[in-house]
Amino acid sequence: MVLLEIFVIPGGGLAGIIGFGLMVLAVYLAFQYHGTTAGFYTLGAILLINLIALALVLRPKTWDKAMLKTNIDARVNIIDTEKVKVGDQGITISRCTPVGKALIHDEFYEVHARSEFIEEDQPIEVIKIEDNKIFIKLKT
Numbered sequence: 001m002v003l004l005e006i007f008v009i010p011g012g013g014l015a016g017i018i019g020f021g022l023m024v025l026a027v028y029l030a031f032q033y034h035g036t037t038a039g040f041y042t043l044g045a046i047l048l049i050n051l052i053a054l055a056l057v058l059r060p061k062t063w064d065k066a067m068l069k070t071n072i073d074a075r076v077n078i079i080d081t082e083k084v085k086v087g088d089q090g091i092t093i094s095r096c097t098p099v100g101k102a103l104i105h106d107e108f109y110e111v112h113a114r115s116e117f118i119e120e121d122q123p124i125e126v127i128k129i130e131d132n133k134i135f136i137k138l139k140t
Helices: 002-007 014-032 036-058 060-064
Strands: 089-092 099-102 107-113 121-131 135-136
Touching: 014 036, 036 060, 099 135
Parallel strands: 107 135
Antiparallel strands: 089 099, 089 121, 099 107, 121 135
């Protein structure tokens, strides 16, 4: 549980404290009820198990199964100023709160609603294009 606390479970440390307490309790009970020899065997076994677990956790291949191995193939809005101009009209594909998707001239773009939230399937108008951002307003 201590290794889980360090490497997997985020947060306050409760799992690590419980795990460490259980290991101490196991050693104490082994000394108390089974004698010195059993106590030292228990202590040695706990130390050995923790060292082996630590070695396994720190190996790079251990985390290969848990890691996300997908490539991000998304791209930034590349706006062709010949295709999209101020005054063009389109329709929202998603809710713009304040960022969403819109269909303008049969192409999908990420758009920014300047002053209001715009629901899905609403007619919009391009009011500004700046730094690969398309600003829109609800068409009236």
